[in-house]
Amino acid sequence: MRTVSVGLTDVGRKRTVNEDAMFRDDRMGFYVVADGVGGRSKGEIASQETVEQLRMWMRDRESELDRLVTACEGGDPDAVWDIRRLLENGVQSACWMIFGMAELDPEMRGMSTTCSALLIRAGYAFAAHVGDSRVYRMRQRSVLQLTEDHTLINYKLKHGLMTPEEAARAPGKNLITRAVGHRDYVQVDTADLDVAPGDRFLLCSDGLHRYLHDDQEVVELIGDDTIQTSAHAAIALANQRGGKDNITAIVIEVRPG
Template structure:
């Protein structure tokens, strides 16, 4: 399986600075998206620290043998990288007054042949479009999601909740953090969308799916998503990473043998 990637981030309409950060390591098939929070410019510091650290450390690990690693080994490597990134952000937030209270949510993917491992902390999300079916692969670590799970509110009520952005996990807030990692089978034609809540809060799942189906290239799809979020109010920073799975072309010699030539 081959993967094609594209990332895009936008400040949105109402914010003055962009506290989101996206990073791709195409060679090692790693995608990371972080949505920072904190006063002044601290949020963008936290998100940039997270994406830079994970791309560097996990990329190095994958390059040194990750392609032959088991899912369990890759998951453990992802957890270690996030733990180290969390400690770096936490220490900076507690040692430098200008960074006090900073933190970041994060969603990341490691894409390998017929499998992908998706990890997340907070409410940054990953979706998958397969044969017209659009599903959310991550489950928000948020107060709103906990209320939904407990049956305290309905999905309809959740759409109008005023506390959508109260997360229950984030990097840099405490000295430890738990990365949730899940493995998914990959099929030809799968399209994965990683995004910050600046996208998912502005557009329904139905609208996201429609844009991904109708737009053309990954570049065009990403711009269509961000334009639609801004048209709907653009209240927050908006970031997307797209990863498309495509079958590897058969080698000419193998194709000839299969055709009996």
């Protein structure tokens, strides 16, 4: 299998600086979306540096990754876990770097970012995630969200401290509980699931998914048109519904090799 992708980012209708950053590499099957945390100084530096750190991390470990992919394709269950750890360690490395930069420069103090990274290799999709950017998989018009929002509202929902009706009305929906660079270490969620030709993936910042009413709208965005049209439609939808934040979308299609 191979992947093809289109990625777009837009400042939106309310912001003057785009604090989102993204990276995509179809040859490696590696994709990243990062969203500088709003209200923090130099969020655009945190997001861009995180993307760059992950790009270099995966480039420098390409031979190790190829070995693990070969083992994974050979049925080694430990290789699946090792690939997840490789991604997790990459995010941790970026976190340490962002925190260190902020410690050295008072103007950067407090900067941080979300991060959602996706690697599609060996018949699997591997995700590493911090914050409230998202990764979706669509298969035969059925949508699965691979990531969990690290937000205060989602935490309260999970622990029964708030009803869905209360959450819909609650302020502070973008208050996150984890971020890359806020401290020198962050808890990273990882996941893996199978991939098949025809699957499509959407990586996006909350500037898009906050305007999606349900999974059916994900299907409407990326289900039928070309991935180029789908990416442009995602940006247009968020702007049409307010564009209050920066908007980033990467649409990926899995094709036969």
